[in-house]
Amino acid sequence: MIKFLLFSLCWFINVSLAGSNAQDWAKLTTPTLESVPQSIGTYTSGCVSGAVALPASGKGYQVMRLSRNRYYGHPNLVLFIQQLGQMSDQDKLGTLLIGDLGQPRGGPTPSGHRSHQTGLDVDIWFLLPKQLDNRLLTDNERETWSATSVVDMKSDRVDFRQWSSANEKILEMSARHPNVDRIFVNPSIKQELCNHKKPGSALWLQKIRPWWKHDDHFHVRLKCPTSNINCNPQAALPEGDGCDAGLDWWFTKEAKSPTKPIKPVPPPPIPSMCEQILRK
Numbered sequence: 645m646i647k648f649l650l651f652s653l654c655w656f657i658n659v660s661l662a663g664s665n666a667q668d669w670a671k672l673t674t675p676t677l678e679s680v681p682q683s684i685g686t687y688t689s690g691c692v693s694g695a696v697a698l699p700a701s702g703k704g705y706q707v708m709r710l711s712r713n714r715y716y717g718h719p720n721l722v723l724f725i726q727q728l729g730q731m732s733d734q735d736k737l738g739t740l741l742i743g744d745l746g747q748p749r750g751g752p753t754p755s756g757h758r759s760h761q762t763g764l765d766v767d768i769w770f771l772l773p774k775q776l777d778n779r780l781l782t783d784n785e786r787e788t789w790s791a792t793s794v795v796d797m798k799s800d801r802v803d804f805r806q807w808s809s810a811n812e813k814i815l816e817m818s819a820r821h822p823n824v825d826r827i828f829v830n831p832s833i834k835q836e837l838c839n840h841k842k843p844g845s846a847l848w849l850q851k852i853r854p855w856w857k858h859d860d861h862f863h864v865r866l867k868c869p870t871s872n873i874n875c876n877p878q879a880a881l882p883e884g885d886g887c888d889a890g891l892d893w894w895f896t897k898e899a900k901s902p903t904k905p906i907k908p909v910p911p912p913p914i915p916s917m918c919e920q921i922l923r924k
């Protein structure tokens with residue numbers, strides 16, 4: 645018993661001495677300068693050094709909720725968003741509205757996400773305004789517009805008043821990008837994409853993963869950048885396009901049952917390298 649108490653006490657001291665909390669990370673307003681930017685740790689417990697800010701507006705995209713100061717990422721992520729914006733603009737698919745990337749040095753956020761910690765995750769709204777042309781949204785619009793759900797929860801189908809083939813094209817373009825590891829969408833959206841699959845679709849459909857919520861935005865996760873040896877990748881995706889029994893499960897009572905919430909596993913402590921980045 646005494647041994648256990650001692651162990652608990654040491655563990656507590658260790659964690660509270662070394663362990664930063666989300667507020668510490670949210671307070672930082674600048675990234676660290678780094679000649680080789682580094683994503684460190686895991687998507688749910690990590691940080692980024694040498695992050696860059698995504699400009700608030702660019703060809704084919706505009707960043708929402710600027711007040712949250714979560715528009716920083718590894719340069720690979722910023723480049724991905726800029727390229728996707730250009731493609732969307734070229735194909736006249738509408739303006740991408742960009743939600744959260746990460747904080748200036750990544751790390752945990754006090755609200756909203758468990759991941760987005762290594763500067764490799766971004767949320768992109770399904771709402772694709774076509775009428776914006778070159779008009780920039782005001783700061784107030786960026787704070788007050790809300791992301792619209794594209795799923796009819798009663799029928800478990802996409803809601804065709806909100807969903808269009810432009811959404812489908814943007815998901816395909818995103819998933820085909822070589823730096824993209826996976827994309828999280830609501831199961832009904834995955835099902836809609838599966839309904840239209842063609843030979844060869846597995847190449848990108850495999851990366852589109854069903855997940856809870858994600859009915860008003862999709863979440864793009866990039867791969868660990870090649871030279872970032874301290875970046876921990878996720879387990880590889882299962883084989884195949886994912887349009888199978890695994891997808892059917894998401895529509896079962898078990899997946900939807902509010903009486904059986906999925907217990908979040910506590911993330912491992914932030915890597916010590918990140919504690920140094922926090923204090924730089």
Ligand SMILES: [Zn+2]
Nearest residue numbers: 757766767863
């Ligand atoms: Zn997200």
